Amino acid sequence: MNIVLFDEAQQTEDGFFTLTQRQSQHFSSVVKAKPGDSIRIGQLNGKIGQGLYLGNEEKRMQIMSLNEAPPSALPLTLVLALPRPNMLKRTLLNIASMGVKDIVILNSAKVEKSYWQSPILKYENLQTILKEGLEQAKDTILPSIQLVPRFRPFVEDLIPTMSAGKHCLLAHPYDAETCPVALTGDSILVIGPEGGWNEFEVGKWREVGFKQVHLGERILKVETAVPVLLSRLYPAGL
Structure with missing residues (x-):
């Protein structure tokens, strides 16, 4: 997982989204991320940016930026x-x-x-x-x-x-x-x-x-x- 995708259903309030169970398990067991780590994120069918990981207990991220275009599609x-x-x-x-x-x-x-x-x-x-x-x-x-x-x-x-x-x-x-x-x-x-x-x-x-x-x-x-x-x-x- 090289980017964390979130959609509207995951957004709990302005500037935050809840991690799915699969995403949360990936951070805790594979990435070994720590609270406060900056993670690349992307809004489904939207732009790419950075998020702040809030830890395995909270199981959510804070959206810091969404300002990069995704890669071009193959025609x-x-x-x-x-x-x-x-x-x-x-x-x-x-x-x-x-x-x-x-x-x-x-x-x-x-x-x-x-x-x-x-x-x-x-x-x-x-x-x-x-x-x-x-x-x-x-x-x-x-x-x-x-x-x-x-x-x-x-x-x-x-x-x-x-x-x-x-x-x-x-x-x-x-x-x-x-x-x-x-x-x-x-x-x-x-x-x-x-x-x-x-x-x-x-x-x-x-x-x-x-x-x-x-x-x-x-x-x-x-x-x-x-x-x-x-x-x-x-x-x-x-």
């Missing part, structure tokens, strides 16, 4: 076929940490139906995971996330509008071009399930203008491919 929409639940958590942490603000979790023929019943997909659990990613990266802007259980209507009806004027990239290693480096414009990146997109799905992506790209001969897990692709497309988040 990218990430469409991700729903992975296994335990991999989804790790992948979302990476996505949020790297500055993606527009996430779509999509169904695919090779996605197990049981994945859609996972408790991780509950709103409050997704928000917790994304906030953890922001805290890692000293960011405050919460990504938006859509759950889309129907593949074909999404690709046929929504993607043409979403992708207008953007680089449209389909991470699919067969009959593909080398993934571009250092894009300067907006993009949509589509990453498939562990078993890959099937022939029908690839055809649908191609019909709406997506170009197949690869990272070489090695086939990577989703949680590995995501940060590799993002850092290649937008080095150093630029």
Whole structure:
């Protein structure tokens, strides 16, 4: 945790906010913070600044300043076929940490139906995971996330509008071009399930203008491919 995020619900009065149980435990057992220590803080969807830690007994902080802008977002929409639940958590942490603000979790023929019943997909659990990613990266802007259980209507009806004027990239290693480096414009990146997109799905992506790209001969897990692709497309988040 490299920043302490707080929202309106945590503010108890002007200039103070209450720490969550997770935040309080982090300070007492990991950071070993002492009362009076200055800690970097951020208001959710707001600015960054400094707070005064008041101790484990009080479990709150005093807001000293909020005057810094958060890091710039990546100009990218990430469409991700729903992975296994335990991999989804790790992948979302990476996505949020790297500055993606527009996430779509999509169904695919090779996605197990049981994945859609996972408790991780509950709103409050997704928000917790994304906030953890922001805290890692000293960011405050919460990504938006859509759950889309129907593949074909999404690709046929929504993607043409979403992708207008953007680089449209389909991470699919067969009959593909080398993934571009250092894009300067907006993009949509589509990453498939562990078993890959099937022939029908690839055809649908191609019909709406997506170009197949690869990272070489090695086939990577989703949680590995995501940060590799993002850092290649937008080095150093630029």
